[in-house]
Amino acid sequence: xxxxxxxxxxxxxxxxxxxxxxxxxxxxxxxxxxxxxxxxxxxxxxxxxxxxxxxxxxxxxxxxxxxxxxxxxxxxxxxxxxxxxxxxxxxxxxxxxxxxxxxxxxxxxxxxxxxxxxxxxxxxxxxxxxxxxxxxxxxxxxxxxxxxxxxxxxxxxxxxxxxxxxxxxxxxxxxxxxxxxxxxxxxxxxxxxxxxxxxxxxxxxxxxxxxxx
Ligand SMILES: C[S@@+](CC[C@H](N)C(=O)[O-])C[C@H]1O[C@@H](n2cnc3c(N)ncnc32)[C@H](O)[C@@H]1O
Numbered sequence: 001x002x003x004x005x006x007x008x009x010x011x012x013x014x015x016x017x018x019x020x021x022x023x024x025x026x027x028x029x030x031x032x033x034x035x036x037x038x039x040x041x042x043x044x045x046x047x048x049x050x051x052x053x054x055x056x057x058x059x060x061x062x063x064x065x066x067x068x069x070x071x072x073x074x075x076x077x078x079x080x081x082x083x084x085x086x087x088x089x090x091x092x093x094x095x096x097x098x099x100x101x102x103x104x105x106x107x108x109x110x111x112x113x114x115x116x117x118x119x120x121x122x123x124x125x126x127x128x129x130x131x132x133x134x135x136x137x138x139x140x141x142x143x144x145x146x147x148x149x150x151x152x153x154x155x156x157x158x159x160x161x162x163x164x165x166x167x168x169x170x171x172x173x174x175x176x177x178x179x180x181x182x183x184x185x186x187x188x189x190x191x192x193x194x195x196x197x198x199x200x201x202x203x204x205x206x207x208x209x210x211x212x213x
Contacts, residue, residue, distance in 0.1 A: 012165045045109070049111075115168070
């Protein structure tokens with residue numbers, strides 16, 4: 001299975017927060033807050049990184065934060081201790097979620113689906129662990145629809161992935177979400193469509209798709 005061994009290389013944890021700080025201040029913090037505000041009940045966050053999203057969850061959320069990189073997870077645990085809601089940080093990859101079916105009311109991802117090795121498998125897993133009609137909330141950078149930019153991203157993607165822990169600039173995440181059977185309820189674009197906020201719902205009344213591998 002493509003996603004069987006997808007633990008990303010470590011080493012980015014030390015510089016990640018410093019790199020992101022100006023973007024968090026400029027706009028990301030507001031977008032994260034809006035995303036997290038829609039997450040209620042048992043929430044799974046996938047690819048929690050250093051825990052930048054954890055401070056924004058509202059009362060009533062009970063968060064399980066999945067993170068495979070030990071350096072990132074150590075920082076996420078510190079952020080979890082400061083969060084306003086209960087957060088448990090667990091090891092694991094999106095392509096093989098260590099949870100029973102229908103365990104969560106909501107799933108959240110932020111800038112992790114660019115790095116997940118097998119997005120189709122990961123979305124199949126998210127569909128499995130969400131309750132029917134569960135919410136999928138994503139804040140992700142994606143492959144532009146605007147052709148000159150899209151071509152530039154395609155060209156730069158391999159080199160960027162090599163230096164940025166496997167992060168792909170050419171991910172059509174919204175298409176993957178639809179292909180996995182989710183209904184996209186809301187899609188809000190920023191920076192000429194480079195960053196999208198997605199709200200989707202898992203299907204109601206259908207069996208989850210089989211997991212490959
Ligand atoms: C760019 S960071 C984003 C971190 C955080 N969500 C944020 O918004 O700042 C991407 C994260 O995805 C994690 N990741 C990479 N591959 C993954 C996988 N297959 N399953 C789950 N998480 C993964 C990485 O370890 C990393 O922490």
